Amino acid sequence: MFKFIHIADVHLDTHFYSRDPELRNKLRDSLREAFNRVIDTCIDEKVQGLLIAGDLFDNDKLSFQTEVFLINAFTRLKENNIKVYYATGNHDPGDKNYRANLINWPDNVHLFNDDSVQELEVKHNHQIVAKIVSVGHKSKKEARNLIKDLPAKNTEIPVVGLAHAMVTTASGVDGHDSYLPCTAEDLISKHYNYWALGHIHQAQQVANESIYYCGNLQGRNPKETGEKGGYIVTIDDYGNVEVKFRRFSNIQWNTLEISEMESIKNYQELKDYIIVKIEAFLNSKEFDANQLILRLQLEGRCFLKKSMEIDEDIKQLEEDIKLHLNLLSLEIKANNLLPLVNSRECLEGNHVLSRTVDLILNIKDNQELIDKLLEIKLCNKKLDGKNARLKYILELVEGLEEEALNRMVGEEK
Numbered sequence: 001m002f003k004f005i006h007i008a009d010v011h012l013d014t015h016f017y018s019r020d021p022e023l024r025n026k027l028r029d030s031l032r033e034a035f036n037r038v039i040d041t042c043i044d045e046k047v048q049g050l051l052i053a054g055d056l057f058d059n060d061k062l063s064f065q066t067e068v069f070l071i072n073a074f075t076r077l078k079e080n081n082i083k084v085y086y087a088t089g090n091h092d093p094g095d096k097n098y099r100a101n102l103i104n105w106p107d108n109v110h111l112f113n114d115d116s117v118q119e120l121e122v123k124h125n126h127q128i129v130a131k132i133v134s135v136g137h138k139s140k141k142e143a144r145n146l147i148k149d150l151p152a153k154n155t156e157i158p159v160v161g162l163a164h165a166m167v168t169t170a171s172g173v174d175g176h177d178s179y180l181p182c183t184a185e186d187l188i189s190k191h192y193n194y195w196a197l198g199h200i201h202q203a204q205q206v207a208n209e210s211i212y213y214c215g216n217l218q219g220r221n222p223k224e225t226g227e228k229g230g231y232i233v234t235i236d237d238y239g240n241v242e243v244k245f246r247r248f249s250n251i252q253w254n255t256l257e258i259s260e261m262e263s264i265k266n267y268q269e270l271k272d273y274i275i276v277k278i279e280a281f282l283n284s285k286e287f288d289a290n291q292l293i294l295r296l297q298l299e300g301r302c303f304l305k306k307s308m309e310i311d312e313d314i315k316q317l318e319e320d321i322k323l324h325l326n327l328l329s330l331e332i333k334a335n336n337l338l339p340l341v342n343s344r345e346c347l348e349g350n351h352v353l354s355r356t357v358d359l360i361l362n363i364k365d366n367q368e369l370i371d372k373l374l375e376i377k378l379c380n381k382k383l384d385g386k387n388a389r390l391k392y393i394l395e396l397v398e399g400l401e402e403e404a405l406n407r408m409v410g411e412e413k
């Protein structure tokens, strides 16, 4: 049996420059705490190895303090006979002048730090229980598909692949650079029992196979939402694999959209309305409020739009709500808000705007016009079938009346 923990994309010492200093320190400390939780769990769960699929830290940002922290953490594993298998990524490349290669790691740490394919036997009680096959990033911009060079499985012993790689069809690939790109088929064709991947920060199973991104250890921005951690993986002697997600990070990021604020007239009402919405959100997800970094995206029409263009007013609102709900951090985005318009007046009066909106609203009901449109060709699309073309036309006019109102009506006077 081979039991191990799979983590990746820890990015120790991330600066979080856009956050205030207090939060920045908290984020840095909580990331180290999360990493310590990984080490504790390795010991408690009596795993044989810790597999790190790259981007453990950012080469240029790693502090001396964190370097010592890492060495101490790995030494604790060594004292418990646990090996570390660490494949470098694009942020912690392993060429000779980079930190990953220069640090004097304890001898239980095995580094896959360049483009040479390495196969390693994992031994337990003098028996070979598994093989690890891996390749690392030597430079910051490894653009080759090195997975192609890895050998296919040719043994009864369980084989685990370890790499910081970009599976081009995985979800959440946007925002990740295409370093060490490969396809799911490249990975599947090796017939390994498990693939421990890093690079994409969103935990996921790839192509319904035994191929996993564990995601990053702690979210780094409002888009990296939800629980963050790693996988505890057990492969038995017959090659059966059990994969369990374990949350290691206490801190969570999340984004909440709030709209329908047309009837709100003053600050108190606005504040209370938002608090109720956040409370419902907290209850639905069983969040620990004081570990939550929340971004609120305000949408729709709001009488108080003008105030919310003023930094000081937004800060006041953030501060009051944060204190009331005991949130770790709250950020309010009001840039999408629209001014409140008296839509009845705009739509019912006899003027150019009301007539224009009438025209737009009537397109859908004007069968003669729709029939004519269905007969002529589409500008830059090819759609077969009347239904598909009808759907396209209706999508084109959908919401145009709102667009006209926004464009033609200013602030309510």
Ligand SMILES: [Mn+2]
Binding pocket: 055, 089, 090, 091, 164, 198, 199, 200
């Ligand atoms: Mn990466």
